[in-house]
Amino acid sequence: MSGLYNAMSIIKLQLPRSGLLEQTDECDSSNRDSSKHWTNDMNKAHLMNDPCFAGIMFHIESTIHDADSAAASAGVELKDSHIKSCLSKVKTLAKGNQPKAEPKTERERFILELAQKIDKLRPEMRESSEIDPNFQDATPISTTDWLLAVKAVEDSLKNHTVSGTRYYLDFLSGFILKARGY
Secondary structure, rough: OOOOOOOEEEEEEEEEEEEEEOOOOOEEEOOOHHHHHOOOOOOOOHHOOOOHHHHHHHHHHHHHHHHHHHHHHHHOOOHHHHHHHHHHHHHHHHHOOOOOOOOOOOOHHHHHHHHHHHHHHHEEEEEEEEOOOOOOOOOEEOHHHHHHHHHHHHHHHHHOOOOOOHHHHHHHHHHHHHOOOO
16 A cells, blocks of 8 residues: 555554444555556456455445435435446545535435545544554555545446446445345
């Protein structure tokens, strides 16, 4: 991820709704070169092989799933195209900018709130250059690595989308529920 690594790293994730979660997989980052992480010929599978990125992506996709459930409970149907718009807003927020348009509908409000919720995950994620149960030397996930994880989620969306449908959201629901053990 960043050049701040020695041989091993682990991620500590603090999520507002569930307290502290620690990714138990150790990530061998000694062979990481952030300049080579993402090119046009790489795909999500490349990042999914890295437990650190897989953990980040899982939390982004879990947040999408939870927001989709909340929207459905409120009578708002989200489609894959809305998630694509949301991820675009996440990238805008990660670069320090605000989305241009104010939400005019309940659906647009859900999409903006989801983007903001995903964006708030990043500063709460920490990485450490050594196995330290207190993560006193933890540093925030870099913007570059965050954007790589968002790009990988976008690629997953593209791979599981049929225009005008909820194919990705339905796939994601099954995936997240299975991963959570339901």
